[in-house]
Amino acid sequence: MSVHAPEEGSGEAQRPPTIEITRGSASEEELAALIAVVSDAYAQEAAEAVVEEPVVSAWTRTQRPLRRSLRRDIPWGRFSG
Template structure:
């Protein structure tokens, strides 16, 4: 994000109530919470996962430890 874009320059989200009949206090609380969260999220840079190398993509996971309680001939019970 460039330095010219500050938190005060961001446009607030468009909030519309589609159902119900909220009071003025409920609308004010909604706008304060959602608007604050929106501005906070838009101020932070997006987290991008680093690209995995070919080695990491081809490597297998570790083998699970052997189950010592299991007997030979697994289907015999």
Template sequence: MTGDIPREDITIDVRRGNPTEEELAALIAVVSEAYATEAATAVVEEEPCRSAWAVSQRGLRTSLPRVGW
């Protein structure tokens, strides 16, 4: 288990059966490792950088009519 995960009080409610302390310890170890793996691989995708041209680019307008004002 990695040491960079903050420790908090964990509450586990057993709905059925009567697990032993070893079974609960195994459950906590497996879930903690799965959480640590998921947290390590969860990365926010960087948004693509927009150039100054793309930021200042405006929508194109239609051409002016030739008949005048």
């Protein structure tokens, strides 16, 4: 059995995933059970895959650092002594 899901960037995004039985023969009840289990797992994975966007306030967006951090790799006066 193989399951083919459309790629995100491809034009196949409107097509539903397909299931292809490559060996043996399955009864209608077995196929119905397989489709139910795979559909449920697919729906759960899709629901959990959503990334929540962090909330950024207007103050955080407009805030800028007061100065750049000090470079600790350059000694004082550039003398390595």
